[in-house]
Amino acid sequence: MAKGKKTGGRQKGTPNKENPLKGYLRAHSLAYFEPRVQTDPVTGGLREIQRQRLTQDAEGNVYKVIDLIPLTDSKGNPVTMSDFEADMIALNPNERVNAELRLLEFHTPKMKAVEVDMDVRGSVTTIEDRLRELCGESDEDEDD
Template structure:
């Protein structure tokens, strides 16, 4: 098989098949975050807010922070932990030996 040559499957540029359920879920989710005109039942004042904003405001502060942190996982890449070995393998060298090595001097 030649590298880089397409031998089967869909033609280049063919769009994915429409999925009605996926479209419904996307529109429902977008509506949850869409700001709408509302009226405060107690004061009668009008304001603009999404269902998401109202739900967040109804949460206790610690629950609101926990929800924000969970949502951030969808917007920020998660950093991976890195293991690093910090042991020194030159235990037999003195500081004079190390300085001489850095200066480029040979032990002759």
């Protein structure tokens, strides 16, 4: 191999090949986070999302209840929000917090544990003691 000269391989500055699958996934992901008018994709009418919750009756029986939440404003018009935001509304508070925490992992750096093994030996010395030591004087010389 010649030193200092490139003799083969890809030329400098050549971009990577486009991967169709990666391009599709990137476009799909971006569309998921872009705001749009929330209408039902099948009927074209108002979109409702389902939120599940547990409820307990007077006898102690636990039931799963599904609430339908319409994605409309105060006038009954469809709201403009991303599909991500609509999906977050559908989650119960505990699931929503877990989803937010998992997403934060992609935006915050991971902290590494640092292990410190120190061994401190010696006595406590003041600045004056250190200066005397550097000048070659001792405490006994000062008493004279």
